[in-house]
Amino acid sequence: MGDLAPYATIDDFADLGVRAVITTRAAGSFSLAGDDPTGEVMTRWQALRSWLGVEGPGSRFATSVQVHGARVIWHQPGWEGWLRVDAADGHCSAQRGTGLGISVADCVPVFVAHPSGIVGLLHAGWRGTAARIVPGALAEMAEHGARPADLRIHLGPGICGACYRVGPDVYQQLTGRRVSAPASVDLRAILAEQVRECGVRSVTISPWCTRCDNAMFFSHRCGDSGRQVAALVATP
Ligand SMILES: [Zn+2]
Known part of the structure; x- marks a missing residue:
């Protein structure tokens, strides 16, 4: 992989105290259903955490079994460890220190951050x-006090x-x-377009395509079984 870094940081939210990242091929696949031994995959997840x-004790990292649906989990504090929710494709938290992670390979990871620490x-x-x-997620964030006009959104590698x-x-x-x-x-x-219609003004789009940049990222359409992970956390 030459000098490809294992994690590509996304700096759009750094001044909000929010760390965002996507893993690359250099970090290996994070798919638990792929070809790599489960122990190795788990080690990669732990390194990312x-x-x-x-x-470690008292920490929270939320993930899910993804089903290409629209269910978004609003994570409250009061738990610890590595959570794997069934059948959900989105995560929100108003609690700094709660890490969120999703796996992707062509689908778009959508990162959202608010100055209050809602992510x-x-x-x-x-x-x-x-x-x-x-x-749908933005509507719920608005109910928690994060107005769309104050949000920052990054559309990651896809x-x-x-x-x-x-x-x-x-x-x-x-x-x-309709097309034929x-x-x-x-x-x-x-x-x-969807988020601008919701009133979001700050939207950035990653220059990377998982297929054009297949040397850097896994791509389902390129035949890869591997998955990268997008993650973010509002640091305490
Ligand atoms: Zn492309």
């Missing part, structure tokens, strides 16, 4: 995007528009428009 500062991390492939997982062709049915679910043949869609452009 340690890097984030959410490992969110959503897994948005085409199904989640069509089901509006991100606007498949780009040039690399992603979908059939007419998926295209219509994503865009509302497979067509290209840019998930991150659609997600950016």
Whole structure:
């Protein structure tokens, strides 16, 4: 892998005291259903928790079994350890120190941060995007006092528009428009439009495409079984 760093930090929220990161191929796959031995995969997860500062007694790190749905978990304090929620694709927390993690390989990791320390991390492939997982999460964040106008959102490494062709049915679910043949869609452009419609003003989009930059990231459409992890935590 040459000099590829195992973690690519996302600096958009650093001044808010929020650490955000995505792992690269150099860190190895984080998939528990992939080809790598489970022990090695667990070691990678533990190293990431340690890097984030959410490992050890009293710490919280929330993940889930992802199902390409729109269910988002609002994590309260009062637990500790590594949580793996069943059937959820997004996580929010108002408690500094609660780490959030999702695994991806073409789907878009959506990082959300508010100056108060409220954070969110959503897994948005085409199904989640069509089901509006991100606007749903933003509505819940607003109920907790994080207004969209004050949020910062980063759309992380995912498949780009040039690399992603979908059939007419998926295209219509994503865009509302009919086509008669497979067509290209840019998930991150659609997600950016969704959040701007919610009133978010600060949106950045990663320059990386998991398929164009397949030497750096795992890509489902390139045939990879591996997964990288996107994670963030508002540091105490
Ligand atoms: Zn691409």
